[in-house]
Amino acid sequence: MHKLPKAWSLMALDQLVHADKPIVYGIVQAGPEYPGGTPYIKSSDLGGKIEPEFLSRTSPEIAAQYSRSIVRPGDIVFSLRGNIGELSIVPGPLHEANLTQGTARISVNGRAFNEFVAHTLKSPFLQKRIATVGKGSTFKEISLEELRKLEVPIPPLPEQVKIAEILRSWDEAIDKTHLLRVAKERRYKALARKLFDPCHPTFQSRPNGWREWELGDVFRERIQSGEENDRLLSITMSGGVIDRESVGRKDTSTDDKSNYKLILPGDIGYNTMRMWQGVAGLSNLRGIISPAYTVVTPIQSRILGRYAAHLFKSRRMVFDFERYSQGLTSDTWNLKFPAFSKIKVFLPRVEDQERQANLLDALSVEISVIGRYVETLTRQKRGLMQKLLSGEWRVQRDEAVA
Template sequence: MKQEIKERMERIRKGEVPEGYRKTKVGIIPDDWAVKKLAEVSDIKTGPFGSALHQKDYVQEGTPIITVEHLGEQGVVHDNLPMVSDFDRNRLKSYVLKRGDIVFSRVGSVDRNSLIRETEDGWLFSGRLLRIRVTTANILPNYLSYHFHQEITKQRIRSVAVGQTMASLNTQILKDLHVSFPPIRGEQNAITTILSDADAIIRQLEKLIEEKKEFKRGLMQKLLTGDTRFPEFTDEWDEVKIGDLIVEFSDFTAKNNQHEILSVTKDGICLQSYHFKKQIASSDNIGYKIINKGELVFSTMNLWMGSLDILKYPNIGLVSPAYKTFKINYDKVDGAFFEELIKSSKMLWFYKINSEQGASIVRRNLDLQGLLSTKIQIPKINEQMKIGQFIQEINLELNNLRQYLENLKEQKRGLMQLLLTGIVRVEVD
């Protein structure tokens, strides 16, 4: 980065106004950039009220309706879209979307929004969304979409939302929102081209990661069941009880706040303060269970959904006494192999058949003794180690790709900060 740009960034960060810039309602921007209320450059409309659209109106085939869960950072997500008939589409024709529209979440995560592209032209938007349609030639919809995705704009939107229990937006709030943009459409177009090129690279890498994950899932299914084996191993697999591989234990705390409190989710063990953005456990955690690195923990109510893991970080922590904690018999199982095995589809099936549905559909009560008595087949330790080593190599490759993806996303955020505030100008003919 040029020294001139670094100095400009530092001055703006301090609240100083460099030559050729001015202070506005949206921050410090170039002198020639425009600042307008959203109402001056667009039409804003709320989705249909509940009385106009009911779940019973949905059909198997028809016109898709975009809801909050379909708002992605890089566009509309096309999974699990509700649909309505041609009759209802015509009845709701004032809520039909056009290419270049921007749809916002009206409640909850009010900074979520997506640009409508060619593939979504003609779709409908739900009552939980607001639609923005650019009405002037002075600003490009693509540019405005990126403007809404920069963090400083998201913060401003969150700050003006109303509601104590759940944030919400309305048309007036959005109408009063100020936006800034270069006066020359060519500069707007150049900025969006740079950012869309970055998005394309990110999408390609995300696709590669998903393909690698799918490859791993398929291969693990074969390796963990013996359908595929390394050629040097021909021995019969051993039949063992799950209870021969893990032994329940309970090591309770004797004083308060001995260690950090952990939560167990289907994505693994994590710090409770990170998962919930705060510690939700009681301030008095005497009697919580202590778990060490390499030990297994799971919830008896959510085990069938995959809520279990072996602690890798931190080296020691606390879990609620409602969790079950186990020592692993590492004389009989390789750590990497076992970690993959306990999360395999076959084991999830065993967890499910050993659980009975409780008060809710999600929560099931585990028959722990039934599970521990369940017999499974596993290879001898040398073959486990070979499989475990292979798994670690695949995981290392996936982790490297994920880290590269995060680096690319961080670089894009940096680009947005520079380009969408005018700290760096794009030269156009």
């Protein structure tokens, strides 16, 4: 972090809390769930907005033994263990609650504004510091002593408030965009369910004109090697068929790729060992993929690749992929083409498949665009935090200046 402006100072966190409300952790053993009891906040409750109705509850007797760690609206709750560094501000509707041994209360005094301190604790430079002082290899935790002496850059109070307002506006934009993406995803799932549930043999009252097929009647397995200059591709749950290099994936395969499989635009590739999770995608690329994948080519007069790509993500198809997978445990389950080919499915006419695929493709594009926008906003906010919370950029009235 660069040199602080003259009006700023570095202060230990325990200098920023009320003397009668020091930084402490909470209940050591909360006991069994106690309906109607005192709510308490765990590490897993942190990182976003605290939802009072979803908090666990302990008995009034246990809570009374830890009155020192009561939290009220405006207090910051910080995770000491596991998801170390995650935090949330206690919301107004939660009038009173307690903590666990894995969380700490930070109740700021008049020197600091709670939102500013919360943002600063989430800033890249302080998160790096928190990770450094945390102990443990597999299970990280930070002690109260280390947390209390953690140094925070503090500007004058009016500047803290203004910085918090600016960052709050970014949070609101990110939250609204995220909610829009969630709404689009729900719409996609509802539409996919409506369109694809009739494909399953157990569905009753499907539309006229549908025909039952085995997947082996509408797909052919591609067993073909690629050429020396074919690019190496991969298949992911969310991204489908991708170029390994374009996403920074290191090629850990052997130099001999003679047994790698060719996949062409229009083919569908799936992970033979993870098809029961729906790991499949329609390829827009030519390349080679690992022998761990299976490549199938749709017979266009019976099933469209774009339609099948959505169908293969539907809940009932994924259930059948799991049911037909072979192996003793989920670690060894596999769905090779002979088993894949026996799965039965009802399909509408190709013209109807095309209309349905167009609808689902359009929604998928919208979801992807909104998702990239959320990522952009989040990245921009992170850069803004680096500048504002270190004093590199100062705020004057309604704007930030360098």
